[in-house]
Amino acid sequence: MNAGTQLLLVDGPIGKIDVALDRPAGAARGIAVVAHPHPLYGGTRDNKVAQTLARALLALGHVVWRPNFRGVGATAGVHDEGRGETDDLLEVVRRAREQAAAEGAASPPLVLAGFSFGTDVQIRVAERLRAAGAPAQRLVLVGTAATERYALGDVPADTLVVHGEHDEVVPLQGVFDWARPQSLPVIVVPGAEHFFHRRLTLLKRIVVDALAPRAEPETG
Numbered sequence: 001m002n003a004g005t006q007l008l009l010v011d012g013p014i015g016k017i018d019v020a021l022d023r024p025a026g027a028a029r030g031i032a033v034v035a036h037p038h039p040l041y042g043g044t045r046d047n048k049v050a051q052t053l054a055r056a057l058l059a060l061g062h063v064v065w066r067p068n069f070r071g072v073g074a075t076a077g078v079h080d081e082g083r084g085e086t087d088d089l090l091e092v093v094r095r096a097r098e099q100a101a102a103e104g105a106a107s108p109p110l111v112l113a114g115f116s117f118g119t120d121v122q123i124r125v126a127e128r129l130r131a132a133g134a135p136a137q138r139l140v141l142v143g144t145a146a147t148e149r150y151a152l153g154d155v156p157a158d159t160l161v162v163h164g165e166h167d168e169v170v171p172l173q174g175v176f177d178w179a180r181p182q183s184l185p186v187i188v189v190p191g192a193e194h195f196f197h198r199r200l201t202l203l204k205r206i207v208v209d210a211l212a213p214r215a216e217p218e219t220g
Contacts, residue, residue, distance in 0.1 A: 051066075
């Protein structure tokens with residue numbers, strides 16, 4: 001993504017996980033894991049939306065871990081329809097938290113961000129982390145895979161959901177149908193399609209604005 005990107009091979013459940021790691025210029029205020037779109041349709045960690053999510057989280061001061069899914073790049077295995085991918089991302093989260101602790105951050109805030117197929121995986125990861133008593137602080141879902149193909153679970157009320165008005169892969173109505181029972185707000189980007197062509201700068205701004213720390217109101 002930039003000159004400072006570090007490439008790692010992390011030990012996963014079935015072999016190596018190919019990860020790109022980016023660190024903020026100043027002190028880190030959290031960690032983030034970004035999940036890319038469907039690998040059988042050309043999705044990799046270098047997808048432009050995935051990179052935009054990484055840039056937004058980096059700008060917010062997070063150490064950003066961006067793995068390739070199984071069968072992509074140097075990541076071991078083959079596509080596992082989200083099951084093995086979930087296991088792999090849980091291991092990336094564990095490694096990210098372990099490294100942060102070694103650097104003095106005992107319990108750093110964790111953001112899980114995903115695009116398209118990556119949203120399905122991150123929803124599963126978030127569920128597993130909550131069940132283990134170690135939840136992520138925020139979930140960011142872009143182009144959420146709310147189709148009949150994916151049985152998406154419920155997400156926390158503060159989840160950031162962003163979708164294109166003219167998404168041709170995941171129709172907006174499907175996202176509304178998934179979000180409605182949860183009373184979950186959806187940010188709709190006018191004129192945007194699935195890959196947010198010519199809307200990536202706006203997408204980054206939406207994520208940064210939504211996740212930026214808020215100043216505490218003065219009292220007294």
